Amino acid sequence: MFAYCYEGGDIQLGEQLPVNAIKLASGPEAILRRRIGSNRRVPGIPAEDAIGDRQAIEQYRRFLMAPRRRVRGG
DSSP: OEEEEOTTOBEEEESSOOTTOEEEEESOHHHHHHHHTTOSBOTTSOTTOSSOOHHHHHHHHHHHHSOOOOOOOO
């Protein structure tokens, strides 16, 4: 499963990565949905911005790919 977006920043999931899409992350669907959470757009790109922002997309992609550490409460 792939999480991807286009220049406009709308996040989508799919079994295949479309040709013009920007790959954000890949892996099992449950993990992708948990990492993306309720985001339906790449953070930092306003909804009215039809062109998008490559820098915001790249930063979000790095955030999704960063290793997660569990914090245990005491």
